[in-house]
Amino acid sequence: MATLLQRVKSKIAIFAHRKARGMLDGEYGSVFRGRSLDFDDLRAYVPGDEVRDIDWKASARHGSPLIRRYVAVRRQTVLLVTDTGRNMAAEARSGEAKKDIAVLSLGVLGYLALRHGDVVGMVCGDSAATRSFPAKGGEAHLERLLRHVDSHTGLDAPGSSIRDQLDYIARNISGRHLLFVVADELAADDATGCLLRRLRAQHEILWLTVRDAELVPPPLADARLHRSGDSYSVADSSLLARQPATSSVVAAAYAAATKDRDAARKAMLQSAGITEGEVAGSGDVIAGLFALLERHRRAG
DSSP states (O other): OOOOHHHHHHHHHHSSOOHHHHHHHHHHHHHTTTEEEEEEEEEETTTTTTTBBBOHHHHHHHHOEEEEEEEEEEOOOOEEEEEEEEEGSBBBSSBBHHHHHHHHHHHHHHHHHTTTOOEEEEEEEEEEEEEEEEEEEEEHHHHHHHHHHHOOOSSSSSSOOHHHHHHHHHHHSSSEEEEEEEOOOOOOOOOHHHHHHHHHHTTTEEEEEOOOOSSSEEEEEEEEGGOOOOETTTTTEEEHHHHHHHHHHHHHHHHHHHHHHHHHHHHHHTTTTTTEEESSSSGHHHHHHHHHHHHHHOOO
């Protein structure tokens, strides 16, 4: 049986030709460009030094040119952050389970990180508990992370609360990392906005939103995948009435509410300085991640 990481690699091969894969690698590499060195100390300028390394303020105080010296940081830490609550077991806009899209997204970003020599950790959980996995290298480690998300996300899981995982990071994770957050459509509020700004002051943050299913989903090509046409709430497994969903009045109100919720989420993330991307299905993941990395690079 193919491993989850093998499926990730096959998706990359299917949805991105060689040139596009190189571009995706390049966009990932640009996220930390200019941050791979830590400042060490100052020394006197000598002919042949790079002019761009001169610390002009320190030189003015000292009276002669001083050069900034750096020590190399061999690896960056990428922290995958995701929700394993039952909301992620619900259908996405594509009709797939949100968790399948999340696993693919986490796998692609994690695989890119490993290709660049970075280490990958993870914080995930639900409203009942949060679990943290230390950052390590190696594909076997990434496979274990993906397996955990896949096996712990289901309709029998506790409720979703990505804010709990973010709060855990704020309280327990030191140092500066790249956080890659994959969640469903986050509801905006003042407390969450404050938490996001606090996290952004310490970390680089990429946010990927997995879009909810439509109120009236399009018909599936294979009727065997959707025998009854019934829909259920992931909150309490109650049957959702079909007639209101097909009402034009209800549909219009739902569309307006979705638009307002999306605008509030985008404004909250933008205010915190966080770059967001959206995906509706697994077919969007490669292009969506490329666009997300590119926007983050330009914003930086």
